[in-house]
Amino acid sequence: MAAGRREEESWVGGGLDIILRRGGFAEMPAGGRGAMARQSGEQCRMLHCARQPILGGTEYMLFRAEKIPVRRRLAHFFRAFLLLLILLIASRTNLAQEAASVQNDLAGRLPQLSDGAEVSLITYTPGEELYQSFGHSAIRVRDDLLGMDRLYNFGVFDFETPNFYVKFAHGDLRYQLAVSQGDEEIRTVGAYGQGVTEVPLNLSLAQRQALFEALEVNLLAENRFYLYDFILDNCSTRPRDVIERVTGAPVVLRGAGKQTFRDMLDPYFTRMPWVGLGVSLLMGAKVDRPASPREACFLPADLERAVQTSKNGTQNLAAEMKEIFPPEVLPGSAPFLSPIFIFSSGGILWVLFWLLRRNGHSSWPTAVALIMLGLLGTFVLVLSLWTHLWVLHENYNLLWLIPFHLPAGVWLLAAKRRPLFLRWYLWFAFLAAGSFVCFSFLLPQKFNPAVFPFLLIIAWRCALELFPAKGRQPLLRQPKRPALPGS
Secondary structure (H helix, E strand, O other), X not given: OHHHHHHHHHHOOXXXXXXXXXXXXXXXXXXXXXXXXXXXXXXXXXXXXXXXXXXXXXXXXXXXEEEOOHHHHHHHHHHHHHHHHHHHXXXXXXXXHHHHHHHHHHHHHOOOOOOOOEEEEEEEOOOOOHHHOOOEEEEEEEXXXXXXXXXXXXXXXXXXOOOHHHHHHHOOOEEEEEEEEHHHHHHHHHXXXXXXXXXXXXXXXXXXHHHHHHHHHHOOOOOOEEEOEOOOEOOOHHHHHHHHHHHOOOOOOOOOOOOEHXXXXXXXXXXXXXXXXXXXXXXXXXXXOEOOOOHXXXXXXXXXXXHHHOEEOOEEOEOOOEEEEOOOOOOOOOHHHOHHHHHHHHHHHHHHHXXXXXXXXXXXXXXXHHHHHHHHHHHHHHHHXXXXXXXHOOOHHHHOOOOOHHHHHHHHHHOOOOOHHHHHHHHHHHHHHHHHHHHHHHOOOOOOOOHHHHHHHHHHHHHHHHOOOOOOOOOOOOOOOOOOOOO
C-alpha cells in the first residue's frame, strides 16, 4: 500500500483523469479532487486510484469518487461557524476589558470628593424657544473644598450636524453628554427668563463619589453620544438612570399611571396651539397609552417631583428644594388666533355668506381644501413609514388625512365635467369626514379638537359638489333699476 500511495502521488497532476460520477465514467483534465469538485458542482472524496495504460501509450488514472454525506457537510459548517462565533466573542471580550481598564484608570485619577460635596438635580422651566418648550434637567456636582462646580447636561446637540433635520425626523440624531461650569450656566439660563430650581440629593459619600465617577466615565468620547428618544431616552430619563444605578432604588412619580404620554404633553402646548396641532397630527396611537410611574419622569418637572417623593434606602432621596431663579411669564397666543377658533368661526362665517348669497357656489375652494388635506396626508404617511421614531407610528389621523384627496382635488379643479368616478370619490370624502367626526371617540388615539370643525367644512363642501343649488334666488335681493326712458 505504501508503494501504491507513492505511485499515486508521483502520478497525480500529469495526463488525464477518468472519474466515476453517479455510477459512470467521465473524463476531465487532471487536477485532483479540487478540479473535479469545481466542474461537477459536488463535494467528493477519492476512494481508489490506479494508473491504467491505454492504446497509444497514454496513461490514464482510474478512480472511484463518492459524494460527501450531507450530515458531514453540516458538521463542517457548524464547526466553522462555532469557531467564528468564539473568535467574535473573544474579540468583544477583549474590547470590553480594554474599555473597563480605561474607565478604571480614569476613575483612579479622579479626585476624591470631600464630606462637604453636594450632588443635586437642577431643573429649568420651559423657555421661549421651541427646544426649550418642556424645560430641562441636569445633575450638579459641587465641592467647594476642591473648587469644583460641574453641571452635567444630557441634552446637548449640534445644529451643524450634516442633515440635522433629516436625522432628527428619521430618529438618527445623536445627543450627547456635556459638562460646564455650574454657576455660570445657571446664571445664563436665569438671565433668559427660565426658572431654575435645585434639589439636593441625600446620598452617602460613597454614593456621591460613585455618581461623580459614573458621570465622568460617561463623558468619555466613546460613551457620551446616544440616540435621542423624545420620550424614553432624553435629558430627563438619563439623570434618572444614573441616580437609580447609584442608589439601587427606582425613581418613580407617585400617583402616575393614569395619564397617557399625550395627556402629559398637552399642557405645554397651551401657549403655542399651532405647534400643538402639528405635533398632534404627527404623533400616533402609541403615545396614547398610560405612562408608568417610572416612564412619567420623561418631563423635567415630573422628574423633579419624582425625586422629591422617592427613597434612598430608609431616608428620602431629596432634601428641600431651593429656587435659584424664578420663572418669567412666557408670552402666549391670543385665543382668537388658536386653530379651533379660526376653523370654527371661519366655517360659520363661510356658511352664512353662502346662505346670504344663495346663488350656487364655486368648486375651486373645495378642490383647494382637498389638495391641502391630500398633501398633508401624504407627508404624514411617508414620515410614519420612513422614520424610526416609534411615537410617529400607527397614526390614525390618516383616516381623515387621506392622501388620495390630492389627485381628487386636482381633478376637481381641472375638470370641466364631473365623471362618475369623481362623484363617487366625493361621496367617499363626504362619508369619511362625517364618520370620523361622529365615531373618532372609538379609536385608540386622541385627536386635536381643531380637526373637527375643519372636517365639518370638508363634508359641507363635498355635499355642495354632490347636490349643487340650482335656480335659487339670493336672500338679499338687489333692487331693480328703473327703466330708462325709451327703453
